[in-house]
Amino acid sequence: MNKTNTNTTTNKTDRLISRITTMIAAIVVVCLGIWGINTLLQHWKFEETNDAQIDEYINPVVAKVTGYIEEIRYEENQEVKKGDTLIIIDNSEYAAQQQEAEASLLNARAQVTVLESNVTTSAQTARVYESQIAAAKAKLVNQEQEYDRYKKLYDVESATKQQLEKVETALAVARSDYKTARDAYQASLAKINDAKVQQSALNAEIKRREAVVTKNDLNVSYTIITAPYNGKMGRRTIQPRQLVQAGQVLAYIVDWEAGKWVVANFKETQIRHMNIGETARIVVDAFPGKKLTGKIESLSAATGSRFSLLPPDNATGNFVKIAQRIPVRIRLNGTPEELKQLSAGMNVNVSVAKERQ
Structure with missing residues (x-):
């Protein structure tokens, strides 16, 4: 009797274990089937890659x-x-150079003032000589008339040779005075022109020294x-x-103002479905529960291997066909605050919907 009860209990236990095992197996099969179907649908609808990283501008600060x-x-x-x-x-050295340049500029400007004063003085002198020319010319005309009278008187023997020579000497003196006045006037004009030429040269020097001052100001600011x-x-x-x-x-320094983007390296067989402006789904490995989106900005003009330091040359005879990768740049959507936790170099998974006609 006891043996019969024991066998009955064992059979019930076996059947229970068998049912539980069958149920677990069925659940596993169903889960695997759902996962498999979901994976197939995912591959059917999307192009995916895990060869992708976040990128942003990292610029040097240079002295x-x-x-x-x-x-x-x-x-x-x-x-x-x-x-x-x-x-x-x-900035001690650059500040001293700045002070020296400013002093040189002030000196050049002071020289311009001196030249302007010289031009004014020479102009006044020229006016004085111009008045002397008029007086000398009037005296010369008078002496020429006086000489003509005495020459006529001498010809008719109404004047002595001594008187004629005296008038002739006075005429020569008048001519010399007139020539001297004109030469002095021309010399004063030449001085004015010389001063103006020097002033033009000095103005150019002032511009040069102003440039030196500006340069030294920049050097001080660069410190x-x-x-x-x-x-x-x-x-x-x-x-x-x-x-x-x-x-x-x-x-x-990492530039936050320029935004962040993802460089996804898709296989060459995957990019035929991709277009600029298309939306991409992004999952960051560091934050698996956080899903992001982005817009495709551009596709590389060549494969990544062509931009490498030593591009492969298939003509060498060591050819092995390998699926090449095409870098795709995807601009991340979101404000700087929303993307603040993401750092350049983080790994991400990217999926892009296939456009089927």
Whole structure:
């Protein structure tokens, strides 16, 4: 009797286990079927790739002048606003050059004032000589008339030769005085012209010195390095009192104003369904529950391998056919605040709907 009850209990347990196992297997098969169908539909409707990363502009902050770093006003990974002071370079040498250039400019302008005064003085002198010319000419005309009278008197023996010679000498003196007055007048005009030529040359020199002052002003301003736009600083590799050279990279800043985008490397067999302006769905590995969208901005003009340092050459004889990748640039939708958590280099999964005719 006990043996019969035991067998009955065992059979019931086996049947129960068998039912549970069958149910679990059925559920697994159904789940696998749903997953398989969903995967097939996904591949049917979308082109997908996980060879994609977030990208944004990371620009260098470069020193425009040579000097010692006086102060550093940022820390690694610090958020900065446009115009924030990042680095101050010692400007003692450039400030001295600026003062020297300003003093030279003031000296040149003072020389212009002196030349203008010389032009005025020479003009007044020329007017005096012009008056003397008129007086000398009147005297010369009078002496010429006097000489003509005495010459006629001498010819009729009404005047002596001594009187004629005396009048002739006076005429020669009058002519000399007239010529001297005219030469002096011309000399004074030449001085005016010389002063004006010097003034023109000095005006050109003033412009040159003004350019030097502007250049020195710029050099002084370059000693204060500010953030060119809103962004986030990268790694800090400089220290105070360090000597930096013009053109040296001092830091890197991530540009938040330019936005963020995704570079998705699709296979060459996938891009036939893609068009500029088409919407893409994006899932970031770091935030799997956060789904983003974007617009296709452009497709690369060549495969990624063609832009590499050593492009492959299939004519060498080592040809192995490999599906090439075409970089596709996708602009992320959203405000800077919404995309703030995303960093350049993060891996993402991208899917683009196929357009079927």
